[in-house]
Amino acid sequence: MRNTSTRLLLSCAAIGVVGGIVFIVNSYLGGTLNAVAPMLYGLTLGVYFVPGALAQRLFRRGGVALLVAVLSGLVAAAFNPLGFLAALISVGIGALQELPFLVTRYRRWPVWLFVAGAVLSGVVLAAGMYRLVGARDLDPAGALVLVAGSLLSPVVFTLLALALARPLAATGVTRGLAPRR
Template sequence: MRNISTRLLIACAAIGVAGGVLFTAHAWIGGLTVNTIPFLYGITMGLYFLPGALAQALFHRGGVALLTASLSGLVASPFQPIGFLAFLIGIVIGLIQELPFLIARYRVWKTWLFLVSGLVSGLLTMGAAFGILGGQNYNLGGTILVVASFFISPVIFTGIALWLARALDQAGVARGLRADERRGDGRQVDD
């Protein structure tokens, strides 16, 4: 991340703190539902992908997903049952979200690439959930339901992040913070 302004850092921190509050609430509520209603836990698991995707969609800059997701995990760490592991999970989520945009060299910010990022995140989340929750111990219908909920959840929350980013952009939150806007370099942006 080159040319990081204080304003960009503050905006990412604000999104990160809000994400940390959501992470904490989800951790405590999710702790109650993971063993009783794993489908509900799975469908809300994508919440962890919201802050990073929001920062990427709003600012169109490399590294903001990693920064924002890491800050969310750091803010949530003292209040979560898993402690500092929340910060490490935030880092991993941010890295996963950065990967498709890094491959595109941070030149493409189209909706489809965000959805690819959500699908990749969903595949990884689905695989982890299957192993951690013991998906092989459910009947076929239960396994499909749990696996599908963990797969689709990051995609859903990436879509919510895109919607929020559009609303915040219309309110002028990102004005002057997008790298492609500041340089006028003609990078591909939203459809």
């Protein structure tokens, strides 16, 4: 991250801390949902994509999704039942979010690139959930709901983050932080 100002770091930290608090709440709600209706667990996983996508959209700089994911994961790790593993998972999600923009060398920030990254992440997530939750133990409809939810959840929550970024940017909080278009 070249030309990184203290203001950018503090803005990423604020997004990361709020994201970490949301992750803590989601880990308990998602864990409860996994125990009650494991096929619906994939629908909750997209929450982990909001802070990184929000930072990328607001600041349009390389590395901000990874930075925000690390901070969110560290905040969540203290209160998450998974402990430090939650931070590692968050770092993996941040790295997946950075990948499409890294390919373009952080020169382009169109919405379709955010969606492409979310779809890629959804595929990785669906494969992991299929194995982790044990979709093969579910009936075919339940396995389909689990995989479809894991695929679509990152896309839906990434689009939600992009929608949240628009009014935040309109307030002027990112003035001087994002490169000129």
